[in-house]
Structure formats: structure tokens, C-alpha cells
Amino acid sequence: MKNRLKVLRAERDWSQQDLADRLEVSRQSVNAIETGKYDPSLPLAFRIAELFDMRIEEIFLRG
């Protein structure tokens, strides 16, 4: 699943570690999600959406 995490992070000038700290996950998790290697669970997807104040489908894209 594609996502806009890297772009959203860059817009806020956050490093992967910054985002990881805000989500309370490992930097490796952020990396895995950003690169599409791992799709987050629904609870984590909601946390990401809440952090960026967006809807889940605005961050995670089909295909």
C-alpha cells in the first residue's frame, strides 16, 4: 500500500526519529511504513492520521 508519510513528514521538517517519537514507535517502523514494506495496523494508522490531523485515506492510498 502506498502512502504519503514521507511527504507529510518532510512538509513538517521532521526526521524519521521525530515522527517515531511522536507515534511512540521505533524509527525502523517508520522506515518500514514509509517505504511500503509494512502496512500499519488500523490502530496505528488512526494514530498516524490523528497526528497529521488528516483522514486515513488521505495518507494511505490503494495500489
Added chain:
Amino acid sequence: MAEKTKNVGKGFSGRQPGFWAAAFALAMCAIAFAEHRGLLGGWRSLPFVAAATLFLFPLTKAANNRQAAAGALSPATRRYNRRMLIWSLGYVLCLGIAMTVRNYLHPQGALLWGIAVLPSVPMIFFVWTLARYVVEEEDEYLRYRQTSAALIGLALVLLAGTLWGFLETFGVAPHVPAWWVVPVWAIGLGLGQMVMTSAERRTGRT
């Protein structure tokens, strides 16, 4: 949440976990070879096995450092590494006690059964350690990663065990004691971690 990178060692103390794992494996292979040649055997091997086990200390430290550098050292991972180290030492200790009692006391009956079972006891705690990690790990990606590595280790045990079992049945391979499942599983766990890391690098990470 994973701990941030801190004080990743350089030089001798900063070597990769693979170096210490290889050193441990080589030492054990050398002991096995010496036993095969009749130079060691039984309780005489124990001091050498105990010395080789010391490699597990820098291995655990190097694993912690590497995981911290990769942004993947969660508190649960640290506990997992520590417990694995403790029970690896416990395994060597139980094995040493069992072999010493057998060689010096020549027990029979219930005591013989007891010391035969003793080296298997730490295995219960290996499994418990893995189960506790899955329960305690709050980072879902790290949990997925470790679970995948454990499944690769299990796959290796099943494949190697089945293959060797049939080779033995058809008389083309010598008998291998069933306790070899532990080192084979440990090797599989390490290979699983390498497979996961390799997959991550292919997607342009780490």
C-alpha cells in the same frame, strides 16, 4: 518505543553481532572436531564449552548496539536479548551439571532420568522468552519482524529434521542426536534476522 542510538562501540568492542556469532560457532566446531579426534570428550569438553559461551556476552552487547543504531532497540528487545543470554548460560550450566554427575556419580534410575532431563529445562525458558517478547513488544513492526525470523528458524528445524530423518532411515547418513534442534533453530533465527534485514535493504532502507 525504540531507544535512540547511543554509544555504539568502535573497534574490537564495536564489532558486528555476526562476528561474535561466527566466533562462537567456530569455537563450538573446534570443540566438536577435538571430540571427534578423541582429544576431548564428555566432562573434559566442559571448560572449553564454558569458555566458548563467553562469546555470548559480546554477541549480546553487539546485537544491542546494532539494534540501537538501526532504531530498533525497544525495551522488550533489550529484555529479550538479556533473557536469551541468561538462558544460554543456563543451558551450558545445566549441561555441565548433568555430564559431571553422570561421569562421577554414575547414577541410575530416577537420578539418571533427572540429569537427562536437566539440559532440556532451559529450552522451556527459551520458548518462554520468545512468548514473552511477543506479549511485551509494543512496537508492531518489530514484533512482526521477530515473529517472521522465528518462523524462518522453525522452518529450518522442520526441513533439516525431516531431511536428515529420512537420510538416516535410508541408511545414507549417520545418526544425529535430537538435541541438535536447538543449535539448528538458533542458526535459523539468526538467518531469519539476516533475511529480514536483506529484505529491508532491497526496499532502500536501513
